[in-house]
Amino acid sequence: MQQSPKRAVALRPRRSILYVPGSNARALDKAAGLPADGLILDLEDSVAPDMKDPARRAVAERVAARAFGGREVIVRVNGADTPWGAADLAAVAEAGPDAVLLPKVESDDEVIEAGRVLDRLGAPATLSLWAMIETPLAALRPEQVAAAREAEVNTRLTCLVVGTNDLAKVTRARLKPGRAAFMPYLTAAVAAARAYGLDVIDGVCNALDDPAAFEAECVDGRDLGMDGKTLIHPSQIEAANRVFAPDAGEIAEARRIIDAFSLPENRSRGAIALDGRMVERLHADIARRTLALAEAIAAAS
Ligand SMILES: CC(C)(COP(=O)(O)OP(=O)(O)OC[C@H]1O[C@@H](n2cnc3c(N)ncnc32)[C@H](O)[C@@H]1OP(=O)(O)O)[C@@H](O)C(=O)NCCC(=O)NCCSC(=O)C[C@H](O)C(=O)O
Numbered sequence: 001m002q003q004s005p006k007r008a009v010a011l012r013p014r015r016s017i018l019y020v021p022g023s024n025a026r027a028l029d030k031a032a033g034l035p036a037d038g039l040i041l042d043l044e045d046s047v048a049p050d051m052k053d054p055a056r057r058a059v060a061e062r063v064a065a066r067a068f069g070g071r072e073v074i075v076r077v078n079g080a081d082t083p084w085g086a087a088d089l090a091a092v093a094e095a096g097p098d099a100v101l102l103p104k105v106e107s108d109d110e111v112i113e114a115g116r117v118l119d120r121l122g123a124p125a126t127l128s129l130w131a132m133i134e135t136p137l138a139a140l141r142p143e144q145v146a147a148a149r150e151a152e153v154n155t156r157l158t159c160l161v162v163g164t165n166d167l168a169k170v171t172r173a174r175l176k177p178g179r180a181a182f183m184p185y186l187t188a189a190v191a192a193a194r195a196y197g198l199d200v201i202d203g204v205c206n207a208l209d210d211p212a213a214f215e216a217e218c219v220d221g222r223d224l225g226m227d228g229k230t231l232i233h234p235s236q237i238e239a240a241n242r243v244f245a246p247d248a249g250e251i252a253e254a255r256r257i258i259d260a261f262s263l264p265e266n267r268s269r270g271a272i273a274l275d276g277r278m279v280e281r282l283h284a285d286i287a288r289r290t291l292a293l294a295e296a297i298a299a300a301s
């Protein structure tokens, strides 16, 4: 039986992905110098209706001017069913960010249609689509969104982003420390992403003045399998970068596992004992990914 994922996206550090309101010029300026792996320049929920047009212009100008250095630049557009969605897509197709984030996606059809629109607009094939998991249908069936990756047309989908604030609104569940009510949605999003070879980024932590709560949420997300966390404030970047990066102990252990399997006496063995525990070849695969991620982070800094 074939193992999924069939086509994983290229490894790129996505530990810290900061939302920056497109209507806030000061925040846009500040973002250009922040050590986040990625920036989501937001045209959706952080922008009031009467600021949608100026925000779109400000974001498009800065993206076209490559104002954000080597950070991954993602523009969150308004939904296709809003008065602003079509103009947002047209503006970003021309400006050329790394990715477009589609809000409140419920099925692969919406991702496929957005990909078709970008094709018609002449957007380069390198422009990716990211999709938010933040409605009840998407939370129940994130794989129906992720399946766009396997569509016959190239839908450009590379990443899912969980929207825990919208999920709290629509489910009426409460966001509390530990996020117990949200665990089924978070784990389902991770499984859907992995099934289709996508990355997946955790939702935001609204607690601006509680760094311990923020760090605990990062650790929870990392341990669930998330690739990183979406952020709302620059003060959250350092902890996210640290928690979602392999630490020195993990890197040393990864090297020990790889070295152990390359010893002549272990070359034909599927499982060995190392440092008092059983280690299989799948652990060597995990170890190679740990080292590749550490190298990608070092290369990007
Ligand atoms: C929450 C904030 C409104 C707080 O803003 P502010 O009061 O200005 O904070 P500070 O005074 O502490 O800011 C210090 C400096 O840092 C800059 N700053 C602040 N936030 C950002 C940011 N997000 N990106 C870049 N720069 C930022 C300030 O401009 C100050 O700069 P300076 O004066 O030059 O030193 C604010 O943090 C904020 O707006 N955050 C983002 C809110 C947002 O984008 N919300 C939407 C995304 S969340 C979401 O919708 C997720 C999902 O869809 C879901 O459903 O869950």
Ligand SMILES: [Mg+2]
Residues within 6 Å of the ligand: 045, 103, 134, 163, 165, 166
């Ligand atoms: Mg949302």
